[in-house]
Amino acid sequence: MKLSLRIWRQPNADAKGKMVSYELDEVSEDASFLETLDVLNEHLISEGEDPVAFDHDCREGICGSCSLVIDGQPHGPQKATTTCQLHMRKFRDGDTIDVEPWRAGAFPVIKDLVVDRGAFDRIIQAGGYISAPTGTAPDAHAVPIPKQDADAAFSAAACIGCGACVAACPNGSGMLFMAAKVAHLALTPQGQPERQTRVLGMVAAHDQAGFGGCTNTGECSAACPKEIGLDVIGQLNRDFRKAAVRAA
Amino acid sequence: MSTDFYREGEPAQDTKAPAGPISERWEQRRFSGRLVNPANRRKLRVIVVGTGLAGASAAATLGELGYRVANYCFQDSARRAHSIAAQGGINAAKNYRNDGDSVHRLFYDTVKGGDFRSRESNVHRLAEVSTEIIDQCVAQGVPFAREYGGLLDNRSFGGAQVSRTFYARGQTGQQLLLGAYQALQRQVAAGTVDLHTRHEMLELVIVDGKARGIIVRDLVTGEISTELADAVVLATGGYGNVYFLSTNAMGCNVTASWRAHRKGAYFANPCYTQIHPTCIPQSGDHQSKLTLMSESLRNDGRVWVPKARGDDRHPADIPEDERDYYLERRYPAFGNLVPRDIASRAAKIVCDEGHGVGPGGLGVYLDFAGAIGRLGKKAVEAKYGNLFDMYERITGENPYERPMRIYPAVHYTMGGLWVDYDLSSNIKGLFVTGEANFSDHGANRLGASALMQGLSDGYFVLPNTISDYLADGPFESVDEDHEAVVAARKEVDDRIAFFLGNDGDRTVDSFHRELGKIMWEYCGMERTDEGLRKAVGLIRDLKDEFYKRVKVTGKAEALNQELEKAGRVADFFELGELMCIDALHRTESCGGHFRAESQTEDGEAKRDDEHFSYVAAWEFGGDEPILHKEALEFEYVHPTQRSYK
Numbered sequence: 001m002k003l004s005l006r007i008w009r010q011p012n013a014d015a016k017g018k019m020v021s022y023e024l025d026e027v028s029e030d031a032s033f034l035e036t037l038d039v040l041n042e043h044l045i046s047e048g049e050d051p052v053a054f055d056h057d058c059r060e061g062i063c064g065s066c067s068l069v070i071d072g073q074p075h076g077p078q079k080a081t082t083t084c085q086l087h088m089r090k091f092r093d094g095d096t097i098d099v100e101p102w103r104a105g106a107f108p109v110i111k112d113l114v115v116d117r118g119a120f121d122r123i124i125q126a127g128g129y130i131s132a133p134t135g136t137a138p139d140a141h142a143v144p145i146p147k148q149d150a151d152a153a154f155s156a157a158a159c160i161g162c163g164a165c166v167a168a169c170p171n172g173s174g175m176l177f178m179a180a181k182v183a184h185l186a187l188t189p190q191g192q193p194e195r196q197t198r199v200l201g202m203v204a205a206h207d208q209a210g211f212g213g214c215t216n217t218g219e220c221s222a223a224c225p226k227e228i229g230l231d232v233i234g235q236l237n238r239d240f241r242k243a244a245v246r247a248a
Numbered sequence: 249m250s251t252d253f254y255r256e257g258e259p260a261q262d263t264k265a266p267a268g269p270i271s272e273r274w275e276q277r278r279f280s281g282r283l284v285n286p287a288n289r290r291k292l293r294v295i296v297v298g299t300g301l302a303g304a305s306a307a308a309t310l311g312e313l314g315y316r317v318a319n320y321c322f323q324d325s326a327r328r329a330h331s332i333a334a335q336g337g338i339n340a341a342k343n344y345r346n347d348g349d350s351v352h353r354l355f356y357d358t359v360k361g362g363d364f365r366s367r368e369s370n371v372h373r374l375a376e377v378s379t380e381i382i383d384q385c386v387a388q389g390v391p392f393a394r395e396y397g398g399l400l401d402n403r404s405f406g407g408a409q410v411s412r413t414f415y416a417r418g419q420t421g422q423q424l425l426l427g428a429y430q431a432l433q434r435q436v437a438a439g440t441v442d443l444h445t446r447h448e449m450l451e452l453v454i455v456d457g458k459a460r461g462i463i464v465r466d467l468v469t470g471e472i473s474t475e476l477a478d479a480v481v482l483a484t485g486g487y488g489n490v491y492f493l494s495t496n497a498m499g500c501n502v503t504a505s506w507r508a509h510r511k512g513a514y515f516a517n518p519c520y521t522q523i524h525p526t527c528i529p530q531s532g533d534h535q536s537k538l539t540l541m542s543e544s545l546r547n548d549g550r551v552w553v554p555k556a557r558g559d560d561r562h563p564a565d566i567p568e569d570e571r572d573y574y575l576e577r578r579y580p581a582f583g584n585l586v587p588r589d590i591a592s593r594a595a596k597i598v599c600d601e602g603h604g605v606g607p608g609g610l611g612v613y614l615d616f617a618g619a620i621g622r623l624g625k626k627a628v629e630a631k632y633g634n635l636f637d638m639y640e641r642i643t644g645e646n647p648y649e650r651p652m653r654i655y656p657a658v659h660y661t662m663g664g665l666w667v668d669y670d671l672s673s674n675i676k677g678l679f680v681t682g683e684a685n686f687s688d689h690g691a692n693r694l695g696a697s698a699l700m701q702g703l704s705d706g707y708f709v710l711p712n713t714i715s716d717y718l719a720d721g722p723f724e725s726v727d728e729d730h731e732a733v734v735a736a737r738k739e740v741d742d743r744i745a746f747f748l749g750n751d752g753d754r755t756v757d758s759f760h761r762e763l764g765k766i767m768w769e770y771c772g773m774e775r776t777d778e779g780l781r782k783a784v785g786l787i788r789d790l791k792d793e794f795y796k797r798v799k800v801t802g803k804a805e806a807l808n809q810e811l812e813k814a815g816r817v818a819d820f821f822e823l824g825e826l827m828c829i830d831a832l833h834r835t836e837s838c839g840g841h842f843r844a845e846s847q848t849e850d851g852e853a854k855r856d857d858e859h860f861s862y863v864a865a866w867e868f869g870g871d872e873p874i875l876h877k878e879a880l881e882f883e884y885v886h887p888t889q890r891s892y893k
Contacts, residue, residue: 011806012806012807028531028534029644030531030532030534030643030644031531031532031534032536032642034536035534035535035536036534038536038757042755042757042758044801045755045801045810046753046755048801049801050801050802051801051802051809051810053807053809055324056498057323057328057330057497057498057499058330058332058333058497058498059497059498059536059539060333060495060537060539060540061638062332062333062419062422063323063328063330063333063497064325064327064328065323065324065328078641081641085638085641085642086641087641087642087644089644110468110807111806111807114807116324117324117325118324118325118445120325121325121326121327121433121436121443121445124429124433125433125434125436125437126437128430128433129430129431129433129434130387130388130389131434132387132388132431133309133312134305134308134309134312134711135380135384135708136387137380137383137384137386137387138383138387139383140382140383140385140386140400141344141399141400144394144397144398144399145394145398146394146398147394147395147398150391150392150393150394150398151394153391154391154393154416154417154423157391157423157426158422160422161325161327161328184389184391185389188389188391190386190387190388190389191389
C-alpha cells in the first residue's frame with residue numbers, strides 16, 4: 001500500500017507544533033499501525049531526521065500506553081481496538097491519514113505524539129484504592145460476592161487508563177476513567193467502608209487536574225477500546241450525590 | 249583462554265536457607281531474621297526499581313511498614329509494567345476444590361515442572377505463601393472470576409491435575425497489577441513512597457562493597473540524577489527481548505540487571521528461557537513483537553499440519569487422512585496438553601521438516617472445528633471469544649471458519665540475577681525480586697506461576713527478609729561527591745556521549761533484529777555445540793559493528809527514544825553472549841534448555857543429574873566469564889525423568 005501520513009510534530013512542550021506530511025510506499029496491510037510508524041522512523045533516522053516520538057509498550061492492547069488520534073478518532077477507526085492492535089488492512093491504498101496526540105487540557109504534550117497522563121495517577125492517589133495493608137487480609141472465601149456483582153466489577157475494572165475517553169470528550173473530561181474505578185470498587189464488599197470518601201476525593205482531584213465536566217455526550221464510551229459503559233458514570237453520580245449530602 | 253569461553257571459580261552458596269524440616273524453614277527464617285524498630289524504619293531509605301507485580305507490591309508493602317521508599321519505572325505510569333499483559337491466572341494451594349491439592353503438592357509440581365533445577369527451600373516457601381496472595385488480592389478488590397454461589401472459581405491450567413488456578417477472565421495479570429498499583433498509589437498519597445515515572449536506571453552505585461544507590465535518566469528532560477539509599481531492590485523483569493521478537497513489551501530490557509552484573513552481581517542460568525507454543529506467527533519483516541494466545545486454547549483446539557510437505561491448500565480442503573495431529577500421535581497420554589517446552593519443540597520439528605503453514609512455513613494449525621461441532625459455536629465463543637477476536641484483529645482471519653495458525657515465541661526467562669533465600673544478590677544490600685531473579689522456576693516455569701512468584705516476593709518475602717539487612721542501618725551517609733557516585737555518573741555520561749557522537753549509518757533496531765535472529769537460530773528451541781560456538785562469534789562480530797556503525801539521532805537533554813533503545817541493545821549484546829556460553833557449557837537438556845546432543849531415543853530431553861545438578865552463577869569477566877556452581881540438593885522430591893507419553 002501507498003500512504004500519506006500527516007503527523008503532528010512538536011519538538012517539546014513549549015514549542016509550537018505543526019502537521020508534517022510523509023509519504024510511505026510499500027506498507028504491508030498485515031503491519032500494525034505502530035509498526036508502520038516504526039518503518040517511517042527507520043526511514044527518518046537513515047536520512048538523519050528526528051524520528052516521530054510516540055508512546056507504546058505491550059503492543060497487545062492491554063498496557064494502555066499507545067495513544068494516537070487517527071483521522072480524528074482516538075485509537076482510529078476500528079471499534080474496541082487500541083492503536084497497537086489496529087492493522088493497516090483497515091485502510092485503503094492511497095489514503096491520507098492524520099495522526100495527532102491526545103488533545104486535552106489535562107494531558108500536555110511532551111513531544112510529538114507523547115503526552116503527560118500523570119493526572120490519571122493523581123486521581124487514583126486521591127482514593128482509587130481499598131486500604132488493605134499487606135498481611136491484614138481474611139481468607140478469600142470469608143465474604144462471598146454474587147457472580148453478577150463480580151462480573152460487573154470486572155467489566156469496570158477492565159479500563160486500561162489510556163485516556164482515549166478524555167481525548168474523545170468535547171469537554172476533555174476524565175469522567176469515564178474515574179467512574180470506572182469508582183464503580184469497580186463500589187461493586188465489591190471490600191470497597192464499602194471507603195466508598196464515600198473515595199468518590200469525594202477522586203472527584204476533587206479530577207477537577208483540580210484540569211479535566212472538564214461531563215455533559216453526557218457519550219463520546220468517551222464510544223471511543224473506549226475496552227467498551228466501558230456509560231452506566232459507570234451514572235453510578236459515580238449517584239455515589240457522589242449521596243456522599244456530598246452526607247458530608248454537608 | 250579456555251576453548252569454552254569461560255573459567256571456573258569457587259562454588260556459590262546460599263547461606264541463608266535454614267536447615268530442618270522444609271515446611272518449617274520459612275517460619276524459622278522469619279524468626280531468626282532481625283527486625284527493625286518501627287521508629288527506625290523512617291530513617292531507612294530503600295530504592296525499588298520497577299513497578300510490575302514484584303516491584304509495586306514490594307514498594308507498597310515497604311511503604312506501609314514505614315520505610316522511606318523511592319520507586320522508579322520507565323513507563324509513563326506504574327500501571328503499565330508488563331505484568332499487566334499476563335492472561336492466564338495465578339496458582340495457589342487453597343484446595344478450595346477439595347481435589348487433593350496442598351502446599352506440598354504445589355511444591356512438588358513446581359520442582360518437577362522446573363525439571364529439578366530449582367531450590368527446594370525457595371519453592372516450598374513460594375507454595376506456602378501462595379494462599380496468602382489470594383487473600384491479599386481479594387481484600388484489595390481484585391475482581392477474580394466467581395461462581396454463582398459467590399465463591400472464587402478455579403481452573404486447571406497447563407496440564408495440572410488439580411484446579412488451583414485463580415483467574416480474572418483473560419486479564420489476570422492486569423487485575424493483579426492494578427491491585428498492587430492502587431496499593432502503591434495509596435502509599436504515594438501517604439508520602440511513604442516517592443514514585444518517579446519515565447525514569448530509567450542506568451547504573452548501580454556500590455560504596456564499600458554495599459549497594460547504595462542508582463544513577464537514573466529522566467526520560468523526558470534527559471537529566472541524569474543520583475538516588476542514594478540504604479538498600480536497592482531490582483524488580484526489573486525478564487530479558488526475553490534479547491531475541492528482538494518475543495511476547496515481551498517493547499520496553500522490557502536487561503539494563504538494570506546487567507549493570508548490576510557488570511558491578512559484580514552473579515547472573516544465574518541465563519540460558520533458561522521459556523518458549524511459549526501458542527503465539528501468532530510472524531507476518532513479515534515489519535514485525536515488532538509477537539502476541540501470545542492463551543494456553544487455555546489447547547484444552548479444546550487440536551494441533552495439526554498437512555502430512556504432505558509444502559501443502560498450501562486451504563485447510564478446509566485438506567481431508568482428515570492427510571493431516572498429521574502430531575501431538576496426539578507422539579504423546580497419546582497428554583496429547584495437545586503436553587507442557588510448553590515439549591509442544592514448542594514439536595512444532596519446530598514439523599516446520600523444519602517442511603510441513604509448516606502460512607508465511608515462510610513457520611506455523612501450525614490450531615483447529616477448533618471439532619470443538620465447535622461438539623459444543624456449538626456459542627459455547628466456544630463464551631469460552632474463547634475475546635481471544636478469537638484478538639486473533640482476527642491481528643491476522644484478518646476468522647478462527648471460527650479457518651483454523652488458527654500458531655507458532656512458538658519467546659515468552660519468559662527463568663534465569664536472572666542470582667539471589668539467596670533472602671532474595672539478596674551476592675552484592676550486599678542489592679535485592680532482586682520477580683522475573684529479574686532466577687530463583688523459583690528452575691529450567692522451566694509452569695503456567696500461572698509467574699504472577700504467584702512476583703507477588704510472593706514483593707508482598708511477603710522481601711519485606712520480611714530485607715529487615716535482617718536493614719537492621720544494621722542506617723549506613724554511613726554517602727553524598728553525591730563520593731568517588732563511587734562520581735565514577736558511576738561518568739560511566740553513564742560517557743555512554744550517552746558515545747552514542748550521540750558516533751558517526752554511524754545503521755539504526756539501533758536493525759542491529760537488534762540481527763542479534764535476535766542469531767539468538768533465535770542458535771540459542772532458541774534447540775541448541776547444539778556447533779551452533780552455540782558459532783553464535784558467540786557472530787554476536788561478538790555484530791557487537792563490534794554495532795559500536796562502529798550505530799546511528800543515534802537527537803540529543804541527550806530531551807525525550808530521545810533512540811538513545812533509550814541504544815543503551816538497552818548494547819547490554820543485550822553482552823547478555824546474549826553469556827546466554828550462549830551458559831547454553832554451551834550445559835551439555836545436558838533440561839526444561840526449556842534443549843541440547844540436541846542430549847536426548848533420549850525418542851527425541852525427548854535428557855537430563856544429566858550427575859554433572860549438572862547445579863545453578864550456574866556467572867560472574868562478569870568480560871570475554872571470559874567466571875562460573876560459580878551452586879549445588880542443588882533434593883531431599884523431598886527425587887529427580888526423575890519427565891515423561892508425557
